[in-house]
Amino acid sequence: MRVPSLREAGAEARLLLIGIPVLIWTLIPIYHMFLFAISPKQDAFAGKLWPDHPTLNNFRIVFNQQHYFLRDFWAQFGNSVVIAVAVGALTLVIATSAAFAISRLRVRGGRTVMNLALFTYFIPAAFLAVPMYRTMGNYGLLNNHWSLILAMVTIASPYAIWVLKQASDKLPLELDEAAIMDGATPLQLFRMVYVPLMLPSLVAVGTYALLLAWNEYLYAFLLLSKDTEITLPVALGNFLAADDSPWELLMTTGFIYALPPAAVYYVFRRYMVGGLTAGAVKS
Amino acid sequence: MVHSMATIAYPAPAETLPRRPWSARLSTPQVWGIVMIAPYLLVFLAFVVYPIGYGLWLARHPASYVALYNDPVFARAVVNTLIFLVIGINFKMLVALFLSGFFVQSRTWIRWLSVLFILPWAVPSIPTILSVRFMFNPEWGVINNLIFKFTGEDGPNWLNDPAMGLTLAILVHIWKSLPFWTLILMTGRLAISTDMFEAADVDGASWWQKFRFITWPSMQTLYLTCTLLSMIWTLGDFNSVYLLTGGGPADLTHVLSTLGIRYLRLDQLDMSMASIVCAMPLVLPLVYFMMKRLSR
Numbered sequence: 096m097r098v099p100s101l102r103e104a105g106a107e108a109r110l111l112l113i114g115i116p117v118l119i120w121t122l123i124p125i126y127h128m129f130l131f132a133i134s135p136k137q138d139a140f141a142g143k144l145w146p147d148h149p150t151l152n153n154f155r156i157v158f159n160q161q162h163y164f165l166r167d168f169w170a171q172f173g174n175s176v177v178i179a180v181a182v183g184a185l186t187l188v189i190a191t192s193a194a195f196a197i198s199r200l201r202v203r204g205g206r207t208v209m210n211l212a213l214f215t216y217f218i219p220a221a222f223l224a225v226p227m228y229r230t231m232g233n234y235g236l237l238n239n240h241w242s243l244i245l246a247m248v249t250i251a252s253p254y255a256i257w258v259l260k261q262a263s264d265k266l267p268l269e270l271d272e273a274a275i276m277d278g279a280t281p282l283q284l285f286r287m288v289y290v291p292l293m294l295p296s297l298v299a300v301g302t303y304a305l306l307l308a309w310n311e312y313l314y315a316f317l318l319l320s321k322d323t324e325i326t327l328p329v330a331l332g333n334f335l336a337a338d339d340s341p342w343e344l345l346m347t348t349g350f351i352y353a354l355p356p357a358a359v360y361y362v363f364r365r366y367m368v369g370g371l372t373a374g375a376v377k378s
Numbered sequence: 379m380v381h382s383m384a385t386i387a388y389p390a391p392a393e394t395l396p397r398r399p400w401s402a403r404l405s406t407p408q409v410w411g412i413v414m415i416a417p418y419l420l421v422f423l424a425f426v427v428y429p430i431g432y433g434l435w436l437a438r439h440p441a442s443y444v445a446l447y448n449d450p451v452f453a454r455a456v457v458n459t460l461i462f463l464v465i466g467i468n469f470k471m472l473v474a475l476f477l478s479g480f481f482v483q484s485r486t487w488i489r490w491l492s493v494l495f496i497l498p499w500a501v502p503s504i505p506t507i508l509s510v511r512f513m514f515n516p517e518w519g520v521i522n523n524l525i526f527k528f529t530g531e532d533g534p535n536w537l538n539d540p541a542m543g544l545t546l547a548i549l550v551h552i553w554k555s556l557p558f559w560t561l562i563l564m565t566g567r568l569a570i571s572t573d574m575f576e577a578a579d580v581d582g583a584s585w586w587q588k589f590r591f592i593t594w595p596s597m598q599t600l601y602l603t604c605t606l607l608s609m610i611w612t613l614g615d616f617n618s619v620y621l622l623t624g625g626g627p628a629d630l631t632h633v634l635s636t637l638g639i640r641y642l643r644l645d646q647l648d649m650s651m652a653s654i655v656c657a658m659p660l661v662l663p664l665v666y667f668m669m670k671r672l673s674r
Binding site for chain 1: 406407408410411412413414415417418419421422424425426428429430432433436477480483485487488491494495496497498499500501502503504505506508509510512513518520553557610611613614615616617620621624634635636638639642647650651654657658661664665668669672
């Protein structure tokens with residue numbers, strides 16, 4: 096093995112001097128959460144780096160709903176899943192057909208629609224929350240899962256349409272022409288040519304909408320309020336209502352809640368980074 | 379030119395429909411296009427146009443703006459928002475620029491580190507913000523426990539101090555979004571041809587000269603776009619403040635995105651809408667700029 100020169104060792108040390116603080120900074124809040132999740136109540140507050148008696152008991156309590164704050168855990172988990180999947184699917188349908196209409200069928204006014212959608216995308220969702228809350232009240236949808244699903248579809252669609260339009264502009268026009276020569280109707284073109292070719296982008300967009308809905312707190316907390324109807328993040332926020340809330344159970348629930356999106360993210364990382372972020376800041 | 383594409387692709391069907399003159403101008407793909415874009419238009423009308431119109435209508439009374447102007451919480455929220463944007467975002471982007479240079483180094487351990495580094499971006503913000511909130515709890519939090527262990531003295535009452543609370547909210551925001559921006563700036567750095575750096579090395583250029591004359595010129599547009607986009611997104615960052623400090627103590631750490639919810643909870647709907655309208659002079663110029671960027 097080659098002995099590194101002094102200069103190389105110095106460069107490596109400088110990199111480590113950046114890398115180690117970055118690692119600590121990144122992991123502390125997550126590790127703190129994990130530590131609470133595997134600690135019995137008395138250990139959790141002792142400020143130790145590793146509990147004396149690590150346990151999975153907290154997970155058992157959460158899964159069996161054995162605490163006042165957790166009595167609807169599975170219902171809330173289910174709500175989160177149903178809403179996220181519905182938002183992913185609905186956004187996909189709406190955004191794909193809109194992008195097809197704008198990019199391939201060149202529908203009149205498509206460019207205007209695209210600009211309106213982009214405008215919606217850039218207005219921070221937090222500023223639309225209160226008007227949306229009142230609107231859902233007017234529509235009589237408050238405390239109904241549809242209110243959150245529709246609100247999240249509204250928020251997710253603009254970016255989804257934009258990403259899909261960018262991607263479909265790159266498909267060669269000759270494909271459409273060939274299909275039309277063969278007598279394909281626009282609908283057949285959509286089903287048999289467009290969707291199969293766009294599959295990677297569709298996966299990225301569907302995942303984007305799904306995660307957006309799963310992670311959403313503000314809209315969920317405004318639009319849903321019954322304990323059996325709320326999603327997990329709202330339930331987590333509700334833990335703060337009491338002073339004596341069981342932190343170790345809150346952190347355990349938070350950990351369980353954080354796992355699926357993290358897993359999805361890492362599985363689809365290639366799509367997410369390539370398909371979504373590159374478009375976000377085209378310079 | 380855009381519309382002629384459709385006519386090239388689909389020979390005009392006008393002569394096949396002589397008895398319905400209104401549809402003569404609508405070719406089959408145009409009809410399908412309208413049908414397929416309709417779902418989004420419906421969503422847009424029902425959940426964007428209507429709420430905005432309704433919100434503006436609720437915010438129509440000049441009295442709400444006078445009340446808002448006289449509310450010290452509003453003035454404080456504006457100042458906090460500006461601190462968040464001007465100091466917080468610029469600091470974050472500088473760190474991201476620096477770290478992007480670190481993460482493009484080709485080392486196996488740096489590649490592994492970058493996989494972990496993405497975690498804050500990949501996990502939902504609620505549990506991690508609550509985790510930070512507990513860390514800084516003055517009585518039971520791990521930070522003050524450690525302070526007590528090593529110094530024998532009680533640590534500060536972190537989140538009950540407005541300056542500290544806002545600083546921590548900014549740091550939580552940075553923790554969450556730093557990986558994303560570092561990643562974006564990394565793609566910018568990787569797009570620069572290595573030939574230029576090799577040539578600079580031959581000429582004996584210093585680290586700073588390489589950054590100043592090669593890296594920065596090719597990244598400055600990207601950097602500016604990222605900063606503006608991050609500012610827009612940060613304006614809407616509700617969670618970092620609301621779940622960490624709840625706007626407290628004494629409503630001193632609110633930002634514009636949490637203020638609307640505060641007034642809503644106090645049943646002052648007109649004030650809530652007025653505060654959102656007041657945020658628009660900050661939001662709309664940024665949005666306009668981004669729109670011009672992206673719709674080229």
